[in-house]
Amino acid sequence: xxxxxxxxxxxxKDRERARFVNCLSGxxxxxxxxxxxxxxxxxxxxxSSVVHLGSNPPFxxxxxxxxxVTRHTWENIEESxxxxxxxxxxxxxxxxxxxxxxxPREQSEFDACDLTPEFMDGFHAPxxxxxxxxxxxxxxxxxxxxxxxxxxxxxxxxxxxVQEDVVQSDGYIDIExxxxxxxxxLDGYHSTSRAVRLSYAxxxxxxxxxxxxxxxxx
Amino acid sequence: xxxxxxxxxxxxKDRERARFVNCLSGxxxxxxxxxxxxxxxxxxxxxSSVVHLGSNPPFxxxxxxxxxVTRHTWENIEESxxxxxxxxxxxxxxxxxxxxxxxPREQSEFDACDLTPEFMDGFHAPxxxxxxxxxxxxxxxxxxxxxxxxxxxxxxxxxxxVQEDVVQSDGYIDIExxxxxxxxxLDGYHSTSRAVRLSYAxxxxxxxxxxxxxxxxx
Numbered sequence: 503x504x505x506x507x508x509x510x511x512x513x514x515k516d517r518e519r520a521r522f523v524n525c526l527s528g529x530x531x532x533x534x535x536x537x538x539x540x541x542x543x544x545x546x547x548x549x550s551s552v553v554h555l556g557s558n559p560p561f562x563x564x565x566x567x568x569x570x571v572t573r574h575t576w577e578n579i580e581e582s583x584x585x586x587x588x589x590x591x592x593x594x595x596x597x598x599x600x601x602x603x604x605x606p607r608e609q610s611e612f613d614a615c616d617l618t619p620e621f622m623d624g625f626h627a628p629x630x631x632x633x634x635x636x637x638x639x640x641x642x643x644x645x646x647x648x649x650x651x652x653x654x655x656x657x658x659x660x661x662x663x664v665q666e667d668v669v670q671s672d673g674y675i676d677i678e679x680x681x682x683x684x685x686x687x688l689d690g691y692h693s694t695s696r697a698v699r700l701s702y703a704x705x706x707x708x709x710x711x712x713x714x715x716x717x718x719x720x
Numbered sequence: 721x722x723x724x725x726x727x728x729x730x731x732x733k734d735r736e737r738a739r740f741v742n743c744l745s746g747x748x749x750x751x752x753x754x755x756x757x758x759x760x761x762x763x764x765x766x767x768s769s770v771v772h773l774g775s776n777p778p779f780x781x782x783x784x785x786x787x788x789v790t791r792h793t794w795e796n797i798e799e800s801x802x803x804x805x806x807x808x809x810x811x812x813x814x815x816x817x818x819x820x821x822x823x824p825r826e827q828s829e830f831d832a833c834d835l836t837p838e839f840m841d842g843f844h845a846p847x848x849x850x851x852x853x854x855x856x857x858x859x860x861x862x863x864x865x866x867x868x869x870x871x872x873x874x875x876x877x878x879x880x881x882v883q884e885d886v887v888q889s890d891g892y893i894d895i896e897x898x899x900x901x902x903x904x905x906l907d908g909y910h911s912t913s914r915a916v917r918l919s920y921a922x923x924x925x926x927x928x929x930x931x932x933x934x935x936x937x938x
Contacts, residue, residue: 503852503884504883504884505879505880506880506882507879508877508879511778514891517890517891519778519891521888521890522887522891523776525892525895526805526855526877526893527772527780528749528751528807528808528895528900529747529749529750530747530771530772531745531746531747532746533745551771552745553769553783554744554769554783555865555868556741557737557738558734558737558738558741559867561867565772567774590746596918599921601921602921603921604923605923643867645872647773647872649860650773650774650779651774654865659729659741661724661726662723662729663721663723663724664721664722665721665722666722670739672735672736672739673732673735673736673737673739674739674904674908675740675905677904678910686895687895690916691916692896692912694902694904694910696911697908697909700817700909703819703820
């Protein structure tokens with residue numbers, strides 16, 4: 503094992519430290535966030551920080567930096583109060599990564615990156631037609647993380663659109679079956695393999711392996 | 721595609737909704753959090769919400785519910801101000817999942833789940849010997865998410881211990897090479913495959929595929 507002290511991290515060059523520290527949290531979710539401003543200008547941004555906050559009410563969060571390349575997304579969410587979260591799939595992950603480039607405000611990343619905006623009836627923000635799992639979100643709260651000038655965007659799920667055959671009867675969604683990708687660091691993209699579900703853990707019981715549908719194996 | 725409205729989610733049974741909504745964020749990080757209280761009582765808890773907050777200073781966050789099964793972890797972090805984050809690897813993910821059972825406070829999950837606590841010189845919280853990437857964390861701030869009674873635990877990286885051969889010269893850590901797992905929903909465990917790195921995106925440049933070490937392919 504190699505040991506890195508705080509001073510070792512401090513002495514790294516900025517880009518090296520960014521690559522290193524971005525790998526520490528483990529695998530990240532891969533989503534693109536769709537937004538639209540008042541003048542119908544669309545925006546799409548890849549985000550690797552979407553995180554589950556609670557299931558009742560159904561809340562998801564993600565981390566943003568107000569002054570970063572994703573500032574148009576931030577401003578559109580503040581202005582409209584809605585956004586979409588779209589799983590990044592194997593079929594379009596390179597186009598999704600390209601949304602991280604610094605496009606001017608008047609250019610839609612949907613156009614620039616060859617992705618298709620579509621709309622759910624009455625919902626202001628565009629979703630990504632290429633995605634197999636899309637979520638309509640309503641902004642609940644923007645919580646500042648003052649120590650490092652970021653914020654947690656907290657939202658409530660308003661609707662979910664998902665390929666029907668991957669939703670199991672017990673509620674589990676086979677996102678591996680959807681081809682949803684996962685991200686490492688700033689630029690690593692991975693497919694997953696060999697899903698195993700495990701039974702609910704209790705102190706005095708052996709764990710059981712479950713099939714995707716939640717039934718005990720063997 | 722199947723469409724779920726807000727009212728469809730509200731009508732699900734609690735466990736079904738929990739399984740469904742926990743899959744929506746995409747793939748999650750798989751980590752176990754090691755803590756120790758003042759009386760040297762250790763605790764270990766699996767957490768799927770660790771998220772990158774920033775690289776300079778190096779900040780990681782994770783989401784906790786004060787009254788949940790992880791309340792001992794919460795209390796130990798408040799009391800001692802330190803904790804470890806340990807990547808869950810293929811070799812011990814079932815033992816890591818077992819830490820989610822409701823053990824009594826006086827029982828260490830290290831013992832109950834057959835995992836090995838070890839200590840970094842002068843650092844109060846135990847790390848997991850079986851893990852190939854362990855991080856010593858100092859609590860910075862606990863930020864309440866009032867709308868759903870959870871909190872974001874914000875911490876700063878104090879040290880990192882990682883298998884040396886996976887750290888690339890540009891700073892990227894090959895966590896797929898480490899065997900780090902990723903989680904879907906409440907109970908799905910996955911290995912990853914076929915890492916691809918992509919070049920930094922710029923508006924007028926084609927993306928390039930990179931080797932693990934950051935060099936352009938082909």
